[in-house]
Amino acid sequence: MKGREFQTIGFIGAGTLGTALAVSLARRGHRVAAVASRTYASSQRLAARAPGCQPHSSLQEVVDACDLVLLTVPDDAITPVTESLTWRSGQAAVHCSGAKPLEVLEAARDQGALVGSFHPLQTFSTVDQALESLAGSVFALEGEPPLLEHLKELVQALGGRPLVLPPGSRTLYHASAVMVCGYLVALADRASGLWETFGLNRRQALEALLPLMEGTLRSMDDNGIPQAVTGPLVRGDVGTVRAHLQALERLAPEILPLYCRLGLETLQLADAKAHLNSEQQRDMETLFTAYLREGFKIPA
Numbered sequence: 001m002k003g004r005e006f007q008t009i010g011f012i013g014a015g016t017l018g019t020a021l022a023v024s025l026a027r028r029g030h031r032v033a034a035v036a037s038r039t040y041a042s043s044q045r046l047a048a049r050a051p052g053c054q055p056h057s058s059l060q061e062v063v064d065a066c067d068l069v070l071l072t073v074p075d076d077a078i079t080p081v082t083e084s085l086t087w088r089s090g091q092a093a094v095h096c097s098g099a100k101p102l103e104v105l106e107a108a109r110d111q112g113a114l115v116g117s118f119h120p121l122q123t124f125s126t127v128d129q130a131l132e133s134l135a136g137s138v139f140a141l142e143g144e145p146p147l148l149e150h151l152k153e154l155v156q157a158l159g160g161r162p163l164v165l166p167p168g169s170r171t172l173y174h175a176s177a178v179m180v181c182g183y184l185v186a187l188a189d190r191a192s193g194l195w196e197t198f199g200l201n202r203r204q205a206l207e208a209l210l211p212l213m214e215g216t217l218r219s220m221d222d223n224g225i226p227q228a229v230t231g232p233l234v235r236g237d238v239g240t241v242r243a244h245l246q247a248l249e250r251l252a253p254e255i256l257p258l259y260c261r262l263g264l265e266t267l268q269l270a271d272a273k274a275h276l277n278s279e280q281q282r283d284m285e286t287l288f289t290a291y292l293r294e295g296f297k298i299p300a
């Protein structure tokens with residue numbers, strides 16, 4: 001087996017991701033030896049779920065006991081935590097942030113440690129949910145050999161798919177993740193809110209809209225973009241779009257900028273898919289841009 005030099009794994013930060021990774025790796029036979037966190041209680045909780053893992057009250061004890069240290073602390077804590085510790089040559093310090101570059105581990109690198117990143121491109125609200133969804137997720141990796149090879153092996157052990165990020169790509173990689181994850185939730189929240197205008201609550205809305213969202217995701221997987229786009233924009237139904245805008249203006253005007261902005265983006269996809277006639281395209285574009293530029297009343 002490659003990467004023998006990183007056999008003993010330690011965790012600093014016993015939160016959602018740290019616990020899920022520690023438990024998953026321990027279950028798959030990896031030596032998760034030590035954990036420490038801001039509070040000892042969190043470390044104990046993690047250790048109780050990961051066979052062979054010892055809780056520590058000092059972060060340094062984890063660094064001293066392990067070959068590979070995964071820093072699963074909040075993004076802004078990575079640099080101060082790394083700087084507060086003494087690292088040794090040949091061991092590895094790896095963070096799990098999607099947004100932060102390897103430079104946040106500079107203090108460990110200066111002391112001879114190999115540095116890397118190990119970012120599951122997935123959303124985890126709870127440890128149990130993370131335990132279920134680590135397998136099948138893409139993990140964005142950075143690091144120099146032999147650490148990078150070892151990180152790939154860990155991803156494979158977790159049932160994930162390794163992706164080595166090109167240098168300098170991290171910020172926009174993370175921006176794309178935020179757009180399809182957090183922004184998707186915001187979009188669902190705004191769409192659900194519209195149901196309150198006709199007397200149904202957000203929970204009812206979400207239960208009804210989720211199967212539609214799931215169908216759309218499946219269609220993107222099966223058919224790709226732009227084929228997955230459907231609806232009045234693809235059909236060139238200008239009257240329907242106008243009716244939406246008028247109703248929004250009357251009952252939920254705060255949604256109009258979002259609806260129009262996304263309408264313009266969708267219009268481009270609709271045209272790529274269905275080759276709209278130029279009149280339909282111009283009419284819809286005029287409706288969206290006129291509102292965005294002037295905020296004026298939607299014409300009947």
Ligand SMILES: NC(=O)c1ccc[n+]([C@@H]2O[C@H](COP(=O)([O-])OP(=O)(O)OC[C@H]3O[C@@H](n4cnc5c(N)ncnc54)[C@H](OP(=O)(O)O)[C@@H]3O)[C@@H](O)[C@H]2O)c1
Nearest residue numbers: 013014015016017037038039042072073075096097123124
């Ligand atoms: N959750 C996700 O969806 C997700 C997905 C991909 C990547 N990540 C990345 O994973 C990392 C951890 O995120 P998370 O969601 O697991 O966060 P989290 O649940 O808030 O856990 C963070 C843990 O770090 C500990 N901690 C905070 N400050 C510390 C310090 N100064 N020293 C030592 N321990 C400290 C906390 O300890 P106590 O419990 O002891 O207070 C907490 O248990 C982040 O870099 C994040 O970007 C998260």
